[in-house]
Amino acid sequence: MPTHESAGQGSATVDHLAPDLARTMYRHMRTARDLDTEAVALQRQGVFPAYVSVRGQEAAQVAAATALDPSRDFVFPTYREMAVALAYGVEMVGYMATHRALWHGGLYDAMESRFGAINAVVGGPVPHAVGWAVGERLRGGEGVALACFGDGASSEGDVHEAMNFAGVYGAPVVFFCQNNRWALSVPNERQVAGGSVAARAAGYGMPGVAVDGNDAGAVHRAVSEAAERARRGEGPTLVEALTYRVEPHSTSDDSARYRDEAEAERWRRHRDPVDLMRRALIEAGYAGEAELDRIDAEARARAEEIRDGVSTAPEPDGSELFTHVYRETTQELARQRRIWQEEVRL
Template sequence: MSQPRSVPGAPPAPDAPTLPAHRFYELMRTARLLDDEAVALQRQGVFPAYVSLRGQEAAQVGSAAALDRERDFAFPTYREMAAALTLGVDMVGYMASHRALWHGGTYDPIASRFGSVNAVVGGPVPHAVGWAIGERLRGSGGCALAYFGDGASSEGDVHESMNFAGVFGAPVVFLCQNNQWALSVPLDRQVAGGSVAARAAGYGMPGVRVDGNDVEAVYEATAEALQRARGGGGPSIVEAFTYRAAPHSTSDDTGRYRDPAEERQWRDQDPIDRLGAAMRTAGLADDAFFASVEDRARAEAERIRDAVSAAPEPAPSDMFEHVYREPTEELARQRRAWEQEAL
């Protein structure tokens, strides 16, 4: 198998192999196990809700690994856990958002170059464009990576952001994880023509669809788009065609709208299994490698699980902090009312 350039994601463990394919595999496997733990935490009542990324690990790891962590910035939705892991985000702080300890997570977005968890459909996209324009004005050479799904591609905010970016040449990569289901609405009823990348021509930018279950293909496409943006070539759309192997969220039931045969078909294209098989065929990994990754990944997933479960709840008064730079009289009135009721 081919080897991509470099993978700047989270630093490997001291005893971990450091070839790009090895790092990709370990990040994806860790994300899968942590995702399983998160679903279990929701079933146990620790998390009020959770959105799984199962099946989309390659699209997230490959795209996030292409970023320059000194200059670039990623703007996630509520499903980019594997991207956060790749960028070295404090994963206990990330998972704190799913436990509803603090909106957007308790990690440092500036230090990690990974924006706060954003639950607004299409919400990260205008933020990414605005940041990218600002960085161009500063002359920093930084590029933005905007995550969104095929469902969000129908939002007005996404269209307006792409048009604005195209007109003004913003250094931004629009990364669409087309998992073929906008909650319960299939792709053919959501995206006219079936492709988000095809819309790029209308905004005056290049667009490419790649196999979203091939981590190296996603990495290379994202890296190329970032290089183009950094060189003044403006924005691009990268559509990672993948599949949401899990329900939309832990409150969703795919049995009500999806064909089990379709799910079985995509299980055979699991991105982690595909990468592992390719590594074996190319002689890049053996049983010892996979066993060592499994041990490290499981230990890390369990560490994060235990730490977020034990994290203290914030003070209730925190809901009044950081709302405005200078609190309004209405906010002060609400706080006084809350304090009186809390007595």
């Protein structure tokens, strides 16, 4: 498996995947790549105040999503899971509305989608996932929670507490760490003691698996096995997908200030997950160039459709600031609303 220090030639494994599934995964990866490009452009145009790119992590995200069952499982995302949302079937205009700052957590239905609200708290989705998973087991359900986090979040107390809790109670959780090498501006070697997030799993009584995060087939296998293990009542698993963040942390970041951009370029050129998946499909005989070109064109059109939808989506009424704060309103909230209404009338 290529390490973070080596961005040499690699490959994707698809032989264990059904051809239809492999092609679907490629379609999602290609759509996510194009939508990511559109989203960065929308930020540059002032439509989005900020955006966090998923470029280079499409394989890990799409593979994890397609390894789950949307009818019973539940995903708890960070702010960088756009490709997970896309592959999981989330309504994407509503999802992308968060990046336009139309609504906290998105305009999609989190309960219907079984995909939690976008969470910008570092490590924040992980205890939420464990709490849901414990509740799912107590009610006798067969659902599994996917807890998304990055290598930087793996150093947060919330993540350690959640893993320990899940290990003690045997919660049906897949802890899914996308180790993209950079915790914003801090590299792995300066914030992950021992160099491995997966190795920490042993301390919480669960298996830890490290996989090539740019190999969609490898990630799909690891997450599928972890989900089935949880479904059988055998407890949580930690999956570490080793990948690389080729773009800055966000559109507000200048990654050239803290890393050698030549390294990112090597990953772009030699370890691009979309290119690896395309080559694997051809080599396995799952698709030819003409079919993949058609999928590329359809993916591009879909990304443009989502872009146009979120660009023209109407802004919610300002009164919605007060509608989902508490189950029952309070006197203080009512007072704040009256003040807001008076200021709006001015």
